[in-house]
Amino acid sequence: MKEVIIVSGKGGTGKTSLIGSLAELAENKVLVDCDVDAADLHLLLAPTIIAEHDFIAGVKATVLAESCNSCGLCEELCQFGAVTMNQQALINEMSCEGCGVCAHFCPEQAIKLHDHHCGHWFQSQTKYGPLVHAQLMPGEENSGKLVTKIKQEARQLAEAQGLDLLLVDGSPGIGCPVIASLSNADMIVAVTEPTLSGWHDLERLLDLADHFRIQSLVCINKWDLHSEMSQEIEDACKKRGTEILGRIPFDRTVVDSQIQGIPVVCHNDSHAASAIRDIWEKLSVRIKESPADSVPPHLQTLG
Amino acid sequence: MKIAIASGKGGTGKTTLATALALAATGPVQYLDCDVEEPNGHLFLRPQLDNSEQCAVIVPQINEELCTYCGQCRDICRFSAITQFGQTVMTFPEMCHSCLGCFRVCEEKAISEQKREIGILESGRAGDILFTHGRMRVGEAMAVPLLNAVKNQAQDDHLVILDAPPGTSCPFVETVLNCDHVLLITEPTPFGLHDMALAATALNNFNIPYGVILNRAGLGDDRVQRWCEEHDVPLLLEIPFDRRIAECYARGGSLLESIPELTHQLRELLDTLQEVNA
Numbered sequence: 001m002k003e004v005i006i007v008s009g010k011g012g013t014g015k016t017s018l019i020g021s022l023a024e025l026a027e028n029k030v031l032v033d034c035d036v037d038a039a040d041l042h043l044l045l046a047p048t049i050i051a052e053h054d055f056i057a058g059v060k061a062t063v064l065a066e067s068c069n070s071c072g073l074c075e076e077l078c079q080f081g082a083v084t085m086n087q088q089a090l091i092n093e094m095s096c097e098g099c100g101v102c103a104h105f106c107p108e109q110a111i112k113l114h115d116h117h118c119g120h121w122f123q124s125q126t127k128y129g130p131l132v133h134a135q136l137m138p139g140e141e142n143s144g145k146l147v148t149k150i151k152q153e154a155r156q157l158a159e160a161q162g163l164d165l166l167l168v169d170g171s172p173g174i175g176c177p178v179i180a181s182l183s184n185a186d187m188i189v190a191v192t193e194p195t196l197s198g199w200h201d202l203e204r205l206l207d208l209a210d211h212f213r214i215q216s217l218v219c220i221n222k223w224d225l226h227s228e229m230s231q232e233i234e235d236a237c238k239k240r241g242t243e244i245l246g247r248i249p250f251d252r253t254v255v256d257s258q259i260q261g262i263p264v265v266c267h268n269d270s271h272a273a274s275a276i277r278d279i280w281e282k283l284s285v286r287i288k289e290s291p292a293d294s295v296p297p298h299l300q301t302l303g
Numbered sequence: 304m305k306i307a308i309a310s311g312k313g314g315t316g317k318t319t320l321a322t323a324l325a326l327a328a329t330g331p332v333q334y335l336d337c338d339v340e341e342p343n344g345h346l347f348l349r350p351q352l353d354n355s356e357q358c359a360v361i362v363p364q365i366n367e368e369l370c371t372y373c374g375q376c377r378d379i380c381r382f383s384a385i386t387q388f389g390q391t392v393m394t395f396p397e398m399c400h401s402c403l404g405c406f407r408v409c410e411e412k413a414i415s416e417q418k419r420e421i422g423i424l425e426s427g428r429a430g431d432i433l434f435t436h437g438r439m440r441v442g443e444a445m446a447v448p449l450l451n452a453v454k455n456q457a458q459d460d461h462l463v464i465l466d467a468p469p470g471t472s473c474p475f476v477e478t479v480l481n482c483d484h485v486l487l488i489t490e491p492t493p494f495g496l497h498d499m500a501l502a503a504t505a506l507n508n509f510n511i512p513y514g515v516i517l518n519r520a521g522l523g524d525d526r527v528q529r530w531c532e533e534h535d536v537p538l539l540l541e542i543p544f545d546r547r548i549a550e551c552y553a554r555g556g557s558l559l560e561s562i563p564e565l566t567h568q569l570r571e572l573l574d575t576l577q578e579v580n581a
Contacts, residue, residue: 009341011313011469016494037472038311038498059381079402094476094509099402100381139505141473144444172313172469173340176444195553197318197343204341204441211442225546226553250546255523258492 001158002287003166005034005181008191009201011172014221015191017254018276019169020044021265023128025280029165031126032154033133034147034181036119037140041169046261047124047131055121055134055149057142058098059113063089067110074102074111094139118142121150123157128263130157143171144180151181165287174208182208186290187215189245189283193222194229202233206242216242217286219279223247243286246279248272304580305463306573307337307482311498313469316488316518316542321466322347323558325432327569333461334429336436337478338468339422339449344436346555350429358437358452359418360445362396363405369413376405376414397444422449426456433461446474454478462573471501479506483580485513486539491523496530503536512579519544539572 006015006022016035023031023045033041061082063074068088075083082095083102089110091102103111118141121134132154134146154166168185171177182188188209192202202218209216218237223230234244251272257264265273308321318336322344325334336344345352363376363385370392377385377392384398385405396419406414422439435456437449446468454477457463467478479485485506489499499515506513514537517527522544531538542548548561559566 008313010343012315013313035470037470037475038313038501040312040494040497043493043497077403077407094480097400097402098381099400099404100379101402101404101407104379104404105407136472138471138501139476139508141476143470143472173338173446173474174441175340175439175446175474177470177472178340179442179444193553196346196555197341200343200346201341207441222549225549229553250549252522255492258494259524261493 001155001164001166002186002290003168003184004283004287005168005170005185005188006191007170007178007181007188007205008172009174009205010192010198013191013193013198014248014254016040016044016169017258017264018191018219018221019167020263021273021276022167022280023126024263024265025277026165026167026284028163029129029167030154030158030163031129031131032150032166032168033131034150034168034177035171036134036143036146036150036177037136037171039133039135042124042131042133044258044261044263045126045128045131047126047133049122049124051123053121054117055119055146056115057118057145058116059100060093060096060098060116061091061100061102061111061113063091064110064112067108069108069110071107074106077101077105119146121146121153123153130161132157144176147177147180148183151183174204178208182212182214185214187217187286190216190218191221192218192233194220194226194233199229199233206240215290217245217283218242219245219248221248222250224249245282246275248275248279304484304577305457305465305482306576307465307467307479307485308488309467309475309479309485309502310469310488311471311500311502312489312495315490315495318343318347318466319552319558320486320488320516320518321464323565324569324573325464326557326559327566328462328573329570331461332431333433333458333463335453335456335463335465337450337453337465337474339437339439339446339453340468342436342438344466345434347557348429348432348434350427350432350434352425352427354426356424357420358422358424358449359420360399360401360448361403361416362399362401362419363394363414364417365392365394366413366415367392369411371411373410375408379404379408401448421445424449424452433458447477450474450477471498471505475502476505479511480509482511484576485511486516487513488516488518489527490519491517491525491527493526495523496526500530503534514539517541540568
């Protein structure tokens with residue numbers, strides 16, 4: 001099975017629009033939306049949810065009011081500023097990391113830890129194939145663990161259905177959820193744009209892929225907003241040995257298709273759509289060429 | 304006053320707006336780039352960065368000469384950062400949340416503090432604007448300790464503009480906590496509204512006041528205006544879609560260069576927020 005992760009560093013460069021179109025073009029795949037705290041792929045693919053599951057991860061501490069004698073030890077021990085002392089100790093769930101140190105040392109056993117419900121994940125069917133996606137509750141943590149969870153589920157689903165490709169929509173940034181989504185990846189497709197921020201963030205993302213020894217391929221979206229910079233980005237990529245898969249022009253049909261809730265390649269007359277078809281043609285060759293027994297980089301489960 | 308600029312969805316114009324607000328402000332102002340994974344504010348404000356320091360977190364180092372292999376450090380750690388096989392104790396520093404539970408639980412005092420670098424904190428000035436950002440080390444997963452180091456630079460006698468990272472999870476939360484007001488900037492598309500609404504749900508839970516700024520108005524449809532009306536959320540400003548703004552942004556130009564009259568509007572917006580929060 002091959003895994004291709006669509007990432008960008010900078011947000012809003014067109015990851016989800018691209019993968020929405022690859023969903024239409026690629027066959028025998030499972031789609032995975034790993035942007036679990038701002039998931040949008042379902043808005044393009046109109047999934048029917050087959051199964052919904054709770055996502056429980058980590059713990060939170062609560063104070064049993066009847067047992068607390070206000071000694072203040074928990075406030076002193078908490079490294080996250082989650083405890084305030086009034087008449088009794090009060091734990092701010094937002095700041096609590098669930099380390100359990102307060103509960104362990106409380107002389108009155110007045111602090112209990114309880115499992116924390118952070119979100120939901122879904123197995124869905126779309127007209128383009130199965131989709132595994134999730135929704136972290138707004139403001140929650142453990143995004144990396146949820147990414148790891150839905151990727152595992154997607155792999156199992158692919159194996160069970162004899163599908164040989166995982167197409168993964170990643171998060172912006174280069175931190176916890178992105179690193180979790182890169183585990184087992186055969187290659188990343190980095191979507192960038194010809195802006196100073198797009199380029200700056202791309203470089204950090206490519207450094208991250210190099211760090212984990214994962215092959216990178218680059219797409220320049222909205223390339224004609226600054227054609228000179230697009231050329232500079234291409235040159236910089238070539239210098240570091242990173243292949244450019246293609247360029248996608250700025251095209252209002254991308255926004256139109258998002259509003260209609262369909263992948264942009266479903267528009268026959270769109271310039272962006274034909275550029276994306278060319279990109280898929282190249283990418284599908286790279287996927288076939290990538291070694292089947294590639295040793296996955298060892299990445300721990302991150303929370 | 305602390306104002307955070309957030310969005311839910313990435314690429315909707317947080318840094319564009321945050322840097323334009325810092326440039327438009329009339330009094331003492333500070334810009335804090337809280338997107339430590341992909342900081343971009345420096346590309347637009349071009350600060351002179353005079354101060355640079357490593358940011359590190361404390362992780363355990365086991366002194367095996369003192370260790371009795373009692374297993375208590377492994378048992379208290381809820382982040383799988385310590386394991387023990389027979390007479391070998393291993394630590395996984397990148398899993399550690401620095402709760403210090405293992406230090407405290409070890410009766411033999413066999414654990415000493417080791418520092419793990421997670422990134423650098425850089426500060427300086429861009430004209431009259433005080434500037435700080437964090438650059439997380441590539442390969443590092445944990446953004447929050449560095450983000451908090453950035454936030455700790457906040458000067459209470461300044462107007463502090465915090466440029467939040469995308470998303471609605473912990474880095475977003477850490478940025479907006481204890482802010483007086485949040486400006487949610489979005490674009491008139493299904494993705495833009497969907498993710499902004501998630502961020503708004505989180506802000507409702509935290510009781511942090513917020514308003515919406517619509518960027519690229521005219522590119523999509525009127526769903527953001529309708530949402531604001533239905534949810535009784537103030538739509539504070541609309542920035543039109545204009546290819547020239549996009550081209551100016553591409554080069555690292557400020558929004559105020561493309562639309563000079565916006566300076567006045569942003570000042571009025573800041574005045575209104577100061578009054579509301581006074």
